[in-house]
Amino acid sequence: MNKDNNIEDRVRTEFEGYRVTPSKSLWGRVLRKMRWIEFLQFSPTHLNIYYLAALVVVSAGIYFGVRIHTPDNNAHSPKTSLELGKASSVKSSEKNSDIIPAKISSEKQTEKPDRVVDIHKKGKEKTTYGDNRAEEKKPFDTVQAVDKTEAKQNAGENYPPNGIPLGRKITETTGSDTKTTELSPETSPDEVLPHVEFKVLPKKGCPPLQVRFINQSENCERYIWTIGNKPVVFQNEKTNYIFEKPGTYIVSLTGANRQGQKDICTDTVTVFEAPKAEFEIYPRHATVPETEITFYNNSKNATKYLWDFGDGHFSEEAEPVHHYSSEGPFNIVLKVWSPQGCKDTFVVKNAFENSMYYIRFPNAFIPNPNGPCDGYFTEAPGANEVFHPVWKGVSEYHLQIYNRKGELIFTSNELQRGWDGYILDKMAKPDVYIWKANGTFSNGKPFVRFGNVTLIKKKN
Amino acid sequence: MQSDENIIRLCIKRDRRAQKILYERYADIFLGVCNRYAANIAEAEDILQEGFIKVFFHLQEFSGTGSFFNWMRRIMINTAITYYHKNLKYRYYDEIESMYDSPHTDAPDRYDFTREELLIVIQSLPPGYRMIFNLYAIEGYKHKEIAEMLEIDVNTSKSQYSRAKKMIRRKLDNMSRIAIRNNEKNE
Numbered sequence: 001m002n003k004d005n006n007i008e009d010r011v012r013t014e015f016e017g018y019r020v021t022p023s024k025s026l027w028g029r030v031l032r033k034m035r036w037i038e039f040l041q042f043s044p045t046h047l048n049i050y051y052l053a054a055l056v057v058v059s060a061g062i063y064f065g066v067r068i069h070t071p072d073n074n075a076h077s078p079k080t081s082l083e084l085g086k087a088s089s090v091k092s093s094e095k096n097s098d099i100i101p102a103k104i105s106s107e108k109q110t111e112k113p114d115r116v117v118d119i120h121k122k123g124k125e126k127t128t129y130g131d132n133r134a135e136e137k138k139p140f141d142t143v144q145a146v147d148k149t150e151a152k153q154n155a156g157e158n159y160p161p162n163g164i165p166l167g168r169k170i171t172e173t174t175g176s177d178t179k180t181t182e183l184s185p186e187t188s189p190d191e192v193l194p195h196v197e198f199k200v201l202p203k204k205g206c207p208p209l210q211v212r213f214i215n216q217s218e219n220c221e222r223y224i225w226t227i228g229n230k231p232v233v234f235q236n237e238k239t240n241y242i243f244e245k246p247g248t249y250i251v252s253l254t255g256a257n258r259q260g261q262k263d264i265c266t267d268t269v270t271v272f273e274a275p276k277a278e279f280e281i282y283p284r285h286a287t288v289p290e291t292e293i294t295f296y297n298n299s300k301n302a303t304k305y306l307w308d309f310g311d312g313h314f315s316e317e318a319e320p321v322h323h324y325s326s327e328g329p330f331n332i333v334l335k336v337w338s339p340q341g342c343k344d345t346f347v348v349k350n351a352f353e354n355s356m357y358y359i360r361f362p363n364a365f366i367p368n369p370n371g372p373c374d375g376y377f378t379e380a381p382g383a384n385e386v387f388h389p390v391w392k393g394v395s396e397y398h399l400q401i402y403n404r405k406g407e408l409i410f411t412s413n414e415l416q417r418g419w420d421g422y423i424l425d426k427m428a429k430p431d432v433y434i435w436k437a438n439g440t441f442s443n444g445k446p447f448v449r450f451g452n453v454t455l456i457k458k459k460n
Numbered sequence: 461m462q463s464d465e466n467i468i469r470l471c472i473k474r475d476r477r478a479q480k481i482l483y484e485r486y487a488d489i490f491l492g493v494c495n496r497y498a499a500n501i502a503e504a505e506d507i508l509q510e511g512f513i514k515v516f517f518h519l520q521e522f523s524g525t526g527s528f529f530n531w532m533r534r535i536m537i538n539t540a541i542t543y544y545h546k547n548l549k550y551r552y553y554d555e556i557e558s559m560y561d562s563p564h565t566d567a568p569d570r571y572d573f574t575r576e577e578l579l580i581v582i583q584s585l586p587p588g589y590r591m592i593f594n595l596y597a598i599e600g601y602k603h604k605e606i607a608e609m610l611e612i613d614v615n616t617s618k619s620q621y622s623r624a625k626k627m628i629r630r631k632l633d634n635m636s637r638i639a640i641r642n643n644e645k646n647e
Contacts, residue, residue: 007625007632008597011582014575015598018492026505027483030512031476037513038474208634233500242634 196255196263204270206342213239220255275302275338277346288324302336328352357393357441367421388418397439497540511539589624
């Protein structure tokens with residue numbers, strides 16, 4: 001179980017000072033985003049949205065301020081200006097800006113004729129229709145003098161219904177014109193239909209099955225992989241995937257070209273059921289070579305077996321019986337194969353090691369109800385009145401027993417003296433008690449054992 | 461080579477050259493950090509980008525008392541957490557499968573994993589597991605701190621951490637099995 005504790009340390013040391021070179025475009029991305037944020041933030045030192053907005057407002061103000069006046073020149077000739085507007089609107093949007101005020105003027109006249117007339121009276125400019133240029137300068141002043149706010153109001157009211165739709169039409173048409181011109185180079189060249197194809201290597205196998213998908217598609221820009229209906233994102237062209245569980249998986253690849261045309265290809269991956277190797281040694285704590293050992297095979301989904309008893313002997317039986325000819329320890333290995341040829345291995349390391357040095361404790365005992373015996377016991381078969389270990393080759397020994405509250409109730413430094421189940425001449429209540437034993441074997445190896453023991457009261 | 465303090469002072473004044481120097485000095489090491497928190501390198505670069513922007517705009521808040529590196533690192537980690545929260549709803553999350561226990565009882569012979577392989581395993585974890593594993597195992601935060609950062613329960617942090625570890629172990633185990641099998645084939 002070393003492996004468990006190592007994961008954190010391993011990862012920590014492995015990623016200490018871990019560096020990855022970023023792609024070259026990243027600094028550009030950072031810079032661009034930073035400029036954008038700076039642009040949105042207010043700061044007196046550089047151009048930002050507030051300055052720009054202010055600039056737009058000011059320029060718009062000036063623009064409209066100038067524009068509002070042109071209407072008055074055309075005021076007398078709504079008809080011609082409208083006609084002119086229609087004609088010019090088709091030509092270009094630039095000229096259109098000239099038309100808008102012209103339209104306003106016509107509106108103005110219909111709505112508030114008095115005022116317009118007034119203006120013109122003041123300006124003294126009721127002259128020929130077509131000749132606007134010559135009279136342009138004077139009305140400019142007069143309108144401003146008469147009513148600036150009025151003009152603005154009119155502008156606000158009248159622009160939308162008349163001026164803008166006209167203008168929009170043009171921009172729209174020009175917009176669509178540019179669109180079509182943009183679109184045509186995309187659609188017109190030879191349409192390359194996507195062709196999706198991939199290979200699976202291998203198509204079936206034992207779990208964990210590592211599969212490589214080889215994408216052989218053509219004319220595709222984007223790909224979507226799914227495995228068992230779940231989308232999978234492969235990293236950096238590495239199309240390796242590990243299947244952990246047995247089953248049949250449908251793998252699909254959808255590819256799309258730039259125009260969004262798609263093609264799909266599916267395949268299956270079969271992961272076989274894995275066998276599971278497991279065995280038991282009977283008798284569990286036998287001493288070899290005295291005892292003949294039976295191996296109980298608890299393997300699952302296996303049809304072929306290979307035993308390695310660790311002493312140079314092998315067997316292909318399902319449940320072999322083996323007679324060791326020397327002392328342990330032995331590493332016993334069982335290899336099993338499933339019908340599909342999947343393999344699993346089960347190892348018991350250092351079996352029968354304990355035949356030289358061991359110490360083992362029972363998990364229950366029944367104290368003698370007649371009274372304490374100071375923990376001394378006899379090795380009579382079936383005797384279980386004293387809690388004590390069985391051992392071989394133990395040189396030092398220390399036993400502690402605690403109750404459930406964690407109070408120390410018994411200690412012993414003698415292997416021959418166990419716990420009789422009495423505390424100060426009174427039998428302890430039937431319960432679970434916790435014990436801990438440590439010491440050294442006669443080969444110098446220290447040991448620590450702990451566990452719990454159930455005190456059972458004898459029925460009278 | 462200019463000292464960090466100098467560069468920082470210039471960066472606060474929005475000096476582009478200084479900003480670039482700072483970026484070039486730390487981009488690779490912090491991309492290494494971000495890479496652990498991301499599912500792939502593209503995500504890691506996204507996090508790094510956001511992180512650097514945060515650093516540049518909040519540089520004046522750096523007190524100058526602690527380590528500048530740790531301050532930046534903290535920002536990167538916080539950015540990764542923000543990124544995780546932002547993308548949580550788009551992610552496929554498979555908790556039940558992750559509970560699946562490997563049927564194998566015996567551990568295969570020790571196989572030495574490369575950093576590359578460890579990274580693949582970390583990146584392939586569900587995002588929640590990946591966050592907690594990084595924060596706890598590598599960054600060394602306490603479960604209580606992680607719970608606050610990720611806005612989850614302390615016990616969730618603990619249990620997800622142990623599941624993440626289990627999952628990593630299983631994935632590494634699978635990798636070593638495959639490696640051993642491939643070796644056997646080659647022999």
